[in-house]
Amino acid sequence: MPEQLTEVVDPAGWTCPAPLRDQPVVVMGHGGGGALSAELIEQVFTPAYGNPVLAGLADSAVLELGGARLAFSTDSHVVRPLFFPGGSLGDLAVNGTVNDLAMSGARPAYLSAAFVLEEGVELTVVERIARAMGAAAGAAGVAIATGDTKVVESGHGDGVYVTTAGVGLVPDGVDIRPQRARPGDVVIVSGPIGLHGVAIMSVREGLEFGAEVASDTAPLADLVAAMLAVTPDVHVLRDPTRGGLAASLNEIARASGTGVRLRERAIPVPDAVANACGFLGLDPLYVANEGRLVAFVPPSAADEVLAAMRAHPRGTGATVIGECVADHPGMVVVATGLGGTRVVDLPLGEQLPRIC
Amino acid sequence: MPEQLTEVVDPAGWTCPAPLRDQPVVVMGHGGGGALSAELIEQVFTPAYGNPVLAGLADSAVLELGGARLAFSTDSHVVRPLFFPGGSLGDLAVNGTVNDLAMSGARPAYLSAAFVLEEGVELTVVERIARAMGAAAGAAGVAIATGDTKVVESGHGDGVYVTTAGVGLVPDGVDIRPQRARPGDVVIVSGPIGLHGVAIMSVREGLEFGAEVASDTAPLADLVAAMLAVTPDVHVLRDPTRGGLAASLNEIARASGTGVRLRERAIPVPDAVANACGFLGLDPLYVANEGRLVAFVPPSAADEVLAAMRAHPRGTGATVIGECVADHPGMVVVATGLGGTRVVDLPLGEQLPRIC
Numbered sequence: 001m002p003e004q005l006t007e008v009v010d011p012a013g014w015t016c017p018a019p020l021r022d023q024p025v026v027v028m029g030h031g032g033g034g035a036l037s038a039e040l041i042e043q044v045f046t047p048a049y050g051n052p053v054l055a056g057l058a059d060s061a062v063l064e065l066g067g068a069r070l071a072f073s074t075d076s077h078v079v080r081p082l083f084f085p086g087g088s089l090g091d092l093a094v095n096g097t098v099n100d101l102a103m104s105g106a107r108p109a110y111l112s113a114a115f116v117l118e119e120g121v122e123l124t125v126v127e128r129i130a131r132a133m134g135a136a137a138g139a140a141g142v143a144i145a146t147g148d149t150k151v152v153e154s155g156h157g158d159g160v161y162v163t164t165a166g167v168g169l170v171p172d173g174v175d176i177r178p179q180r181a182r183p184g185d186v187v188i189v190s191g192p193i194g195l196h197g198v199a200i201m202s203v204r205e206g207l208e209f210g211a212e213v214a215s216d217t218a219p220l221a222d223l224v225a226a227m228l229a230v231t232p233d234v235h236v237l238r239d240p241t242r243g244g245l246a247a248s249l250n251e252i253a254r255a256s257g258t259g260v261r262l263r264e265r266a267i268p269v270p271d272a273v274a275n276a277c278g279f280l281g282l283d284p285l286y287v288a289n290e291g292r293l294v295a296f297v298p299p300s301a302a303d304e305v306l307a308a309m310r311a312h313p314r315g316t317g318a319t320v321i322g323e324c325v326a327d328h329p330g331m332v333v334v335a336t337g338l339g340g341t342r343v344v345d346l347p348l349g350e351q352l353p354r355i356c
Numbered sequence: 357m358p359e360q361l362t363e364v365v366d367p368a369g370w371t372c373p374a375p376l377r378d379q380p381v382v383v384m385g386h387g388g389g390g391a392l393s394a395e396l397i398e399q400v401f402t403p404a405y406g407n408p409v410l411a412g413l414a415d416s417a418v419l420e421l422g423g424a425r426l427a428f429s430t431d432s433h434v435v436r437p438l439f440f441p442g443g444s445l446g447d448l449a450v451n452g453t454v455n456d457l458a459m460s461g462a463r464p465a466y467l468s469a470a471f472v473l474e475e476g477v478e479l480t481v482v483e484r485i486a487r488a489m490g491a492a493a494g495a496a497g498v499a500i501a502t503g504d505t506k507v508v509e510s511g512h513g514d515g516v517y518v519t520t521a522g523v524g525l526v527p528d529g530v531d532i533r534p535q536r537a538r539p540g541d542v543v544i545v546s547g548p549i550g551l552h553g554v555a556i557m558s559v560r561e562g563l564e565f566g567a568e569v570a571s572d573t574a575p576l577a578d579l580v581a582a583m584l585a586v587t588p589d590v591h592v593l594r595d596p597t598r599g600g601l602a603a604s605l606n607e608i609a610r611a612s613g614t615g616v617r618l619r620e621r622a623i624p625v626p627d628a629v630a631n632a633c634g635f636l637g638l639d640p641l642y643v644a645n646e647g648r649l650v651a652f653v654p655p656s657a658a659d660e661v662l663a664a665m666r667a668h669p670r671g672t673g674a675t676v677i678g679e680c681v682a683d684h685p686g687m688v689v690v691a692t693g694l695g696g697t698r699v700v701d702l703p704l705g706e707q708l709p710r711i712c
Contacts, residue, residue, distance in 0.1 A: 026473045026482065031507030040505060044479065045469075048486035049493065049500040061501040065465055066525045068422025074468035074521055076506045110419055112430035113401075114519045116472070117382045123400065126382065130404035137405065144405040145417040148519075149396060150432045151387030152710065158512040163470045163504075165430055165521030169422045354508065 029349020031078075033242030036349050038251075059100035059238065062170055062177075069172075071106035073097055074165035080354045082129065082159055084203045086195075086214030089162060090132025092290060092356050095219050096241070097166040098140045102221040103237040103293065105176040105228060106168030111137060113164050114148040118157030129160050140219035142166065168221075173232040178255035180235040185324035186302035187260060188295045190223060190309055191216070191317030193245055194273035197287035200355055201276065213272045218291030223314040227295065230308045236296035239289065242350045246285040248294055249332045250346040262322035262334040262344070285334075286347055288355045296324060385705020387434075389598030392705050394607075415456035415594065418526055418533075425528075427462035429453055430521035436710045438485065438515055440559045442551075442570030445518060446488025448646060448712050451575050452597070453522040454496045458577040459593040459649065461532040461584060462524030467493060469520050470504040474513030485516050496575035498522065524577075529588040534611035536591040541680035542658035543616060544651045546579060546665055547572070547673030549601055550629035553643035556711055557632065569628045574647030579670040583651065586664045592652035595645065598706045602641040604650055605688045606702035618678035618690040618700070641690075642703055644711045652680060 029036040060073030077093040094111065101108040113133060117126060137144050195216040202213055220239060227234055236256075240248040245267075253260045269277075269284045277284050291314070297305045302320070309315030322334075332344040385392040416429030433449040450467065457464040469489060473482060493500050551572040558569055576595060583590055592612075596604040601623075609616045625633075625640045633640045647670065653661045658676070665671030678690075688700040 048490040051499040066424025068424040076470040114432040134404040143407040156514040163519035
């Protein structure tokens, strides 16, 4: 990285080169799902593609095709290491796209899987990843329908990269997108946060934080279906992966022009995650999840949706963590246990590169 | 590559480690679209995914979803260099997936685009690729509807890798797949072959073969629509990319259990391609194309389909190169100008790694 780059302190507490406009090369933060990623989309991809579909900052696009309302989404997966407590790159590759589809209310149906393999990687590693994908697809009720494999020379990859795309059907009457958040909406998280990020940190950095922490990677489409069975009028769904809950809530606040107010004591942070974050100087709100969702639900339906979530195996830990407010539009704040409030800003990048 | 690997001579004339079963690591040929790729699919991916949709060896899967018949396909693009005469990785990323969809007769509609960027690559390079994709999408009549960006550390990528997936609508009455080839079918190629491969070789190896050769990268969906307007009963379509016409025809012969007989003198090989192949000791039948298709058409419709192709800007060079026969099922042979015949076998890998 050229030395003349301006370093700025990110609100999440780590340093990162200043945004896109000030520097000419790709930095790790451009893949972090925070402000640098958003700038790349806004300044490079959206103008280049020049179409109205690539809109909002939703996890998946909702399209009309042949009379059907389809959700369509893609994610590349470059997580390191390939295998970690609770899962593997293969699990993330399936669950990541399944969840992106589910976040528009869709019932995921088919996935594609494209591998970029590095020359010299053991075929048993490829096979383990593929088997994890098959098992995850079975668990999520989707079929891997098409694929591709490319190989690059040693030193131009990192074992296995997998890009999945997926299509699913959006039920009639469902219109879930970040722009629909409105003051009064109840903000619900489906369970404890930070487990995926801490699981990756623990194996990558060789750290242990008391008990072994396993990634929460899991498919969420069934949980979403259970919520929509209560009411189709869920306003927003999001799975807070890269950049954690902080990034997801900021994107929703900005897209909808509403404020979000969280109650710090209500946010479910497992002890192991709290310990790890304390040790590393991180904020759990910025740590990645791979099997959680955050929902914005109208107050009239909140109790029933919460009950439906808690009755589902993927939502037993569901809890209300805050609400949408008319104050401070576009901004996320958290009311601390001491009676104060602090701003939770969009991170520049991700605290831990290659988390997914 | 471990030294104890068995080296075998490939029918296309280059050496390559023996297939999957004899060696434990990924080699470049696993990404080459030939026998090694097929073994990876048959021995690793299909058993791992365990579903009936990932079938045949078609360029795209045809699925029912919400009452619509969808084609769904994906390709990762790792071509090197990123820019070459006639196009760029961005053009291939769009046209590659557009063409895979078109080869099932679909009208391509939406693409996804997932980038794996290497830390340190210039943002202007990313922007040039994205703009090429936007322009190619516009030319092909598709919208890039969703995307993702990941960044990997320097030394774990190669500037820009792009994986696209696409969805399109398959018209009623259309059933195009390799299994439908049958004896009597007329084999048509849409124009001169080998241009993409020779264009890449010329820039990568610093060779010149007389006049500059430009890649043929182009979208083929309009050409396919013009063919289907003549008759929906086109049996097979294929764009002969990696592994060239030889790989595509072998896959069709094997999938359908028919034989394919080509007339060598009828195959349109441009002088520059012939010169380059002569110089490098390659067979033009194995050289990659990115804007050509091969069609298997019932004899009753062949003249009309050929006329429709020649009337289309992407098919002015269309010509009959052979036919499907009951003899030598599963095998491709070419009748030489001297009255003999030779077998055209499935290559093990691709002559030139990272061609697309």
